Amino acid sequence: MDVVSPELNSLLPDEIMDTEAIEDIPHSQPDGTAVQSEPGDDTSVPMETDTPAASENVNLCPDAAPTEHTQTLTTSAPADSTFSISTGSQLPISISSASSPLLTLKPSMATSTATTRTTDSVTGTTVTTSGLQKLTAPFTISAANHQIILNKVASSQATEAAKSAASQPQVIKQDGQKLLVTAIGKSGQPIVLQLPHTGNKPGVSQTVGDSKSPAPQFKVVTIGGRSELKPVAGSAGNQVTTLQAQQLKTLQIAKKTPTSSAAPIKFIITKTVNSKGLSPQTTVSPVIAGRVLTQNSPTPSKVTVVSVASPTSNASQKSMTLPVNVALGQQILTVQQSTSASPVKVATSQTTTQNIKPVQSVAVGGVGGSQFKTIIPLATQPNVQQIQVPGSRFHYVRLVTATTASSTGQPSGPSTSSIQTAKPMVVSTGAVRMSVPIVPAQTIKQVAPKPLTSAAVVTTTQTQQRLIMPATPLPQIQPNFTNLPPGTVLAPAPGGGNVGYAVVPAQYVTQLQQSPFVTLASSSGFPASTAIQTQARLPLNGLSTAETTSRPRKPCNCTKSQCLKLYCDCFANGEFCNNCNCNNCFNNLEHETERLKAIKTCLDRNPEAFKPKIGKGKEGESDRRHSKGCNCKRSGCLKNYCECYEAKIMCSSICKCIGCKNFEESPERKTLMHLADAAEVRVQQQTAAKTKLSSQISDLLMRTAPVISSGGGRLPYTFVTKEVLEATCECLLEQAKKAEQTHQPQAEAERLILEEFGHCLMRIISSAGKAKADCASINC
């Protein structure tokens, strides 16, 4: 299976994290395509925050004994001890194990994430591990010091070396219980994760979660960003299991600096913890840029997520009560890098038999079976997993089909562990998974488009969706993220098994979910009920969010541009054409390749092509002005031909217009504005009147429906309904009370009541007349 090229991966925001299920082959994608890593994939997948390649290939455990207390990760990989994690036909990830002490997790697609679903060998609980993304981290596991060193695949050479040695079992030593993660930050400083020492010797089964052995803890350390511990509620189904093998951790570590985003930080953590032999002291010691965070947990079986270098840590440290199973000792930590320094929201898919509400679970699988399971309650439905990335303007939603998201646990005995069966790990491929930023129903602050390499974070209320990302491997296309329009949504492109992400306007997510594509691409069928709700939009060309939100974009009518040029407003706004009148439209997912080329062309021509034209003006000038200015010659800049006028801003000094009348003192402009205002008021009034009338008519029609049905030859409207009678009577009674309270004479009271009755009759007649006329107009 083809994989997305590293170049393409480099284009994808690191925040985009998707998880795919890792399954046994029997649970693999319907087509059975297991992604195999390609040599070319071993080449460094460029990441903007990568440390120099030379330093990425890490071998931090020279003293590691290759065979001591180790188990191969790919127990059943027949030929090369390589198991592939296929993240679906579009998001393949392969993990190649090397026989050397170095254990290489090599996602063939950097942006792919993996959701590993394994079946606990003992408890039979199915656990889903999410979070492999951009996992280009060959890591070594030190047998001497309990360290696991994760690092990116710096070069193909390293990977090839790892591959060549794949025939040999992976050696993971548990002596140190230290976990070293490198290449996470730009600084190149490794992160050392100190694995908990359970005190148990390797190979000795230990029950985790019971009264004797508290649940193991592991700490997830992030570089930069605030920390927020994602509570992971262990469920009753998290039974204690005995581990015999490595434990897999998948960490997603954001690199970006924390932002003002209110989105909680979450991690996608997949961990297969082999707490056996680990000392009771659970310590995660990340070394970040020389900083070492060491936190000791009194309860070795507890998982702690710690955010490092989080200046704005507002979330209390929460412990994830993970029922970590005691196992032989080695841990596999996969670090999912993100350019965001802020931690990312953990999104893991839960697939258990437990009666748990929408949850996301961390599935843990190991040679000895699943070691623990993490259940993360979700606010959203199981099939729509939101991934909020603080520090990013994106909100991601992972669309998970029922195959993986809601798959039931596989009751399996101790001998049915998927990993134990040594079958290639294959991420559920048939499922449609998308990591797409979405804007929740409520408008949130988002981060303006910034270079991924930039640590600066600019918050903005803009929520406009733009499209930029390639869905197919297009190495030659490298959009300038600096100029990318905000609000990019990533989604897997349809139809292609080798495609990665497609840039989808956020609102298109809903479209996708409801479109046949999703249904077709999804092996299990994607519930349409997971539609994402309303989404805010960015100010468009200076218009406020409210304006753009309340006013749907006009459909384009392009005929010759294929909607792949800036002539097309949809394309220019970074949106897919939807409900447009265009012909031969290529501005859709089906033509993602062409579209991406067009995007690149536009960006090459004008790096700011997708930036809003209306921006902040110079100091002393209007707050809003056209970025380039207009060039009007004949319209006097008083027609919508003029982009300044269209944006309801005045021309500025940078405009090159001739005969401009779009300035402050222009009488023509004032007149036009007044007329426009008056017209707008009229339109609003008319709209309100129509709305009110329609409502009334609808109400009347509903009330009179039985009468209509029983019709006869009578007037189709019987307005003297029970409700009308009651209302009339109430009016009359009220009038009588009023007369009584005011001590009116009886004659006067009767007069008032009759008068009120007359008013009621008039209202009834009036309504009847209107309804009749309107009904006649609509052939009622």
Next chain:
DNA sequence: GAGTTTGAAACT
């Protein structure tokens, strides 16, 4: 709705 006008985008 068809035709015209207009100016931005694209092209040379």
Next chain:
DNA sequence: CAGTTTCAAACTC
């Protein structure tokens, strides 16, 4: 960078 062409929206009838 300037001139020309293309294009689709805005506008007019």
